[in-house]
Amino acid sequence: MWVFSGKRKPGESDHSQIYPADFVQKHPQDHREQFAATLVDAYKTSNPATTVTRYSVFLEPGQIGSTTPHDHFHAMVLTDKSIRFTGVANALREKGIYASASTHEGYHSGFRYCWQPGSKKTLSDLDPTPFLPPEHPPPEVALRRPRTAAATKGRKATKPAKEAKSRRYSLGELKTLVRRENVRTVADLMLRAQRIPELEVFCLAHRKDLQKYVDTVWEISAAGDTVAEELRVARRMGMTRLELLSEAATALQCVCAGRYIPAYLAITEMQGVGGLLERAIIHALDVGRGKDSNLYLHGDADCGKSFVLDPLRLVYTSALTNPAPNERFGLENIHGKEIVLLHDFKGDELYCPWGNTLCWLEGKPVGLEVKGGGSFEYSGTAPVFFASGTTFRRIEKGLENVTETAMFGTRVRYIHFRISMEKSAVDRTLVSCGRCYAAHLAAYIGRAAA
Numbered sequence: 001m002w003v004f005s006g007k008r009k010p011g012e013s014d015h016s017q018i019y020p021a022d023f024v025q026k027h028p029q030d031h032r033e034q035f036a037a038t039l040v041d042a043y044k045t046s047n048p049a050t051t052v053t054r055y056s057v058f059l060e061p062g063q064i065g066s067t068t069p070h071d072h073f074h075a076m077v078l079t080d081k082s083i084r085f086t087g088v089a090n091a092l093r094e095k096g097i098y099a100s101a102s103t104h105e106g107y108h109s110g111f112r113y114c115w116q117p118g119s120k121k122t123l124s125d126l127d128p129t130p131f132l133p134p135e136h137p138p139p140e141v142a143l144r145r146p147r148t149a150a151a152t153k154g155r156k157a158t159k160p161a162k163e164a165k166s167r168r169y170s171l172g173e174l175k176t177l178v179r180r181e182n183v184r185t186v187a188d189l190m191l192r193a194q195r196i197p198e199l200e201v202f203c204l205a206h207r208k209d210l211q212k213y214v215d216t217v218w219e220i221s222a223a224g225d226t227v228a229e230e231l232r233v234a235r236r237m238g239m240t241r242l243e244l245l246s247e248a249a250t251a252l253q254c255v256c257a258g259r260y261i262p263a264y265l266a267i268t269e270m271q272g273v274g275g276l277l278e279r280a281i282i283h284a285l286d287v288g289r290g291k292d293s294n295l296y297l298h299g300d301a302d303c304g305k306s307f308v309l310d311p312l313r314l315v316y317t318s319a320l321t322n323p324a325p326n327e328r329f330g331l332e333n334i335h336g337k338e339i340v341l342l343h344d345f346k347g348d349e350l351y352c353p354w355g356n357t358l359c360w361l362e363g364k365p366v367g368l369e370v371k372g373g374g375s376f377e378y379s380g381t382a383p384v385f386f387a388s389g390t391t392f393r394r395i396e397k398g399l400e401n402v403t404e405t406a407m408f409g410t411r412v413r414y415i416h417f418r419i420s421m422e423k424s425a426v427d428r429t430l431v432s433c434g435r436c437y438a439a440h441l442a443a444y445i446g447r448a449a450a
């Protein structure tokens with residue numbers, strides 16, 4: 001346990017909490033929220049006449065050799081009345097939580113300490129995913145000193161430390177900021193740069209690559225955030241899809257004992273698409289989403305459409321596969337994905353509004369919405385691979401709009417699989433093999449122009 005010294009302003013406090021080591025294990029997803037509930041409850045039981053009006057919880061990793069060697073929470077709590085913290089501390093102690101309060105001139109001050117980098121903390125020291133309850137004001141509001149306090153306090157300017165000004169903004173800090181503040185676009189980022197001088201310098205220096213940096217952060221987040229994964233993703237981000245294909249041809253292990261490609265060739269020969277299919281896949285991988293580039297295989301069930309596309313997910317491990325059909329948010333996780341793979345496409349579903357669907361497939365930058373509010377501009381190039389029982393039809397109010405259907409048609413390359421295989425002829429034990437598939441396709445690189 002450790003204790004802050006100093007006087008506490010009534011009604012406002014910053015508590016540092018040491019919690020039992022198994023607290024996070026018990027609540028792996030939402031331990032901050034769990035802790036917040038425990039904390040608010042402690043206020044209620046110890047001071048029934050007082051209302052908690054604002055609170056937030058940050059997790060801070062312990063630092064070996066410092067006064068805080070253990071992971072602990074920082075929580076800001078604002079109450080409507082002045083209270084004695086002792087009662088709260090006792091209520092928490094009954095739950096095995098040791099808490100102490102420290103002096104801050106107001107909620108905004110404690111919040112700033114945890115939210116913004118300063119002389120004591122860089123961005124990478126800060127909690128990327130603090131818990132702010134839904135009713136909590138936006139961070140930029142919570143950071144503001146209330147007017148009355150500002151008037152009495154005078155101009156005790158909190159200038160950024162000199163060393164901070166000359167310090168370079170690191171990619172680790174960028175990652176923390178992007179994730180914590182849900183930054184999706186360059187415009188979002190520039191807005192933050194207005195309050196962080198080092199970030200502004202960084203943005204000006206890397207203006208052309210900012211979207212790529214932002215996309216990369218989301219890609220890394222989605223990938224699980226281990227160091228190895230970050231390195232892998234960073235490396236993959238620097239490679240073209242065709243380079244990844246060539247690499248997969250040697251780096252992956254064969255898992256099919258040489259059985260996948262003979263089956264693949266039997267299908268493409270039977271469907272009369274041998275060579276054509278390979279060139280179309282290579283073309284899509286090469287140029288990315290765009291007119292006559294996205295690949296759309298259609299035909300009855302058991303034609304082998306999915307079979308000939310499925311190994312793509314083994315070669316391109318960062319693929320967006322079958323998002324929920326939804327007119328608004330189906331593409332919210334498309335950031336940084338190498339390809340989009342849509343098996344069992346029904347032929348009329350949408351993943352974003354119709355106008356955006358056309359832009360998306362055409363290869364233009366497209367505004368996409370995120371569940372829970374917010375949007376971002378997607379400018380990635382991931383090509384789209386469809387496998388469907390039918391060609392696309394644009395349905396409006398129950399009727400097909402043939403003009404719009406045709407618009408869609410210019411944005412994909414249709415390949416028809418005409419022949420259904422006998423059910424008995426389909427070998428269900430055959431597994432997709434990324435290595436054999438990549439090796440087969442890689443032989444067509446440079447021959448895709450036709």
Ligand SMILES: [Zn+2]
Nearest residue numbers: 254256433436
């Ligand atoms: Zn194989």
